[in-house]
Amino acid sequence: MAPTDTFLIMGGETAGLGSLADHGDAVIARRAHYAAFFGDEAPPAGYGIVVGNCQAESLRLVISSDALPAIRVPAVHELDAADTARLHALLSKAAFLVAQPIRDDYRGLPLGTAQLRGSLPVGARSVTVPAIRYAGLHPFHAVLRLPAFPEDPPLVAYHDVRTVAEASGLSVPAMLPPAAVRSIADASVAELRRREGRGLDIVASDLFVPVVADLIRTVNHPGNAVFLPLGERIAAALGNPGGAVDPGRPILASVRAPLESWVVDAWALDEAPREDWIVAGETLAAAVVQEAHLAYYRERPALLAAVVERMTPLLRTWAAAA
Structure with a gap:
């Protein structure tokens, strides 16, 4: 990142x-x-x-x-x-x-x-403060840290469950029904809440309601809708209530994952769907990323096996929706 x-x-x-x-x-x-x-x-x-x-x-x-x-x-x-x-x-x-x-x-x-x-x-x-991950807008993505395989995938450092399934010969649908989208979102919030429960001073797990497009750019890059209220809490904890600063621009926005139409529909978002990535201000076609990642997995079977193992719960959720 x-x-x-x-x-x-x-x-x-x-x-x-x-x-x-x-x-x-x-x-x-x-x-x-x-x-x-x-x-x-x-x-x-x-x-x-x-x-x-x-x-x-x-x-x-x-x-x-x-x-x-x-x-x-x-x-x-x-x-x-x-x-x-x-x-x-x-x-x-x-x-x-x-x-x-x-x-x-x-x-x-x-x-x-x-x-x-x-x-x-x-x-x-x-x-x-917690490190934030939220899957409600990108229920197809995972960001993995694999010590045996420190190299990130090409182009974007995110694993798509559908691409992983195709590379490993598994069958998953191209999209999920709204109930499954909400279930994955709830699971990511529950995990965040679990980590907050380890004695962190500031919580963020309540900031994902209502769901809006500005909550998160990728599964691990929150947007202003999270950072600004989180900043208010941090500033108050440090003795400066009301001291959050709006930078006047989108932050942590150099990489934006696709916002797919079925996800927009699941949350009734007031945002146009976007099928492709935006990286450093330029459009990067999702098909190009998929092809590069398929080649990446094909050339690294041991890494693919490790990715499948780590993504097994998400793969099962997606397979169950087929």
């Missing part, structure tokens, strides 16, 4: 750069983008830090203000040992931390939420 929705040459996005010069430009641009993090500019007085996956930067956008100045940091999965040391040094002088749940020694580095909190000065505030 790209760390921000406005800067697309970092992390996995750099893989397509064609020359060392391009790579050097990307490194320079990345350092400028995170200037306060890298020490190239002084952080503001009373600064805080938001740490997590690609959603963290969007959370920073909706809480950062004069009352809660939050500096931009890379997504946690991008950090190396030097970055991690730099993060702890910044935390030692920070006024607040907002963090998604991260296990201790994540990727062999002291990046766990508890480890990050341990670097805060006395009196600093901290809140934990």
Whole structure:
């Protein structure tokens, strides 16, 4: 997942750069983008830090203000040992931390939420927020982290249950009835609620009613309809009620999954269906993605088997609707 929705040459996005010069430009641009993090500019007085996956930067956008100045940091999965040391040094002088749940020694580095909190000065505030996934608008997609197969699928990092079924010789329908769409949505909210129940300070599981198209761009990229009220809750928890900031544009929107007509009908959405992807502002045909993913699975049978195993519950739900 790209760390921000406005800067697309970092992390996995750099893989397509064609020359060392391009790579050097990307490194320079990345350092400028995170200037306060890298020490190239002084952080503001009373600064805080938001740490997590690609959603963290969007959370920073909706809480950062004069009352809660939050500096931009890379997504946690991008950090190396030097970055991690730099993060702890910044935390030692920070006024607040907002963090998604991260296990201790994540990727062999002291990046766990508890480890990050341990670097805060006395009196600093901290809140934990959930990492959000919601399947109600994209009940055909899964985003998987397979340690044995770290490479994402080509073009878009999402597995479509129908493509996986075709690749593995299984039979599923092309669409689901409304009851099945709602069931998958309910299951994703229940899972979010379960994770919130592990002691998180902020909840988001109640923000998915009513269902509107702006709730989520992909199964793991929430939209403004989630981020803005979530920002209100975080700001209030940090002592700044009413302090959410509307950036005035769609956030975390560099990738938008198809919004299929039967999903629009299931929720009676006030939104036109869209059969194709939008990636970095350009249309990417769903058929092109499907062909690329079929080839990807065909060339990697062991990976396909792992994907099928992880997606078995969703495959069963879809097969039952046939």
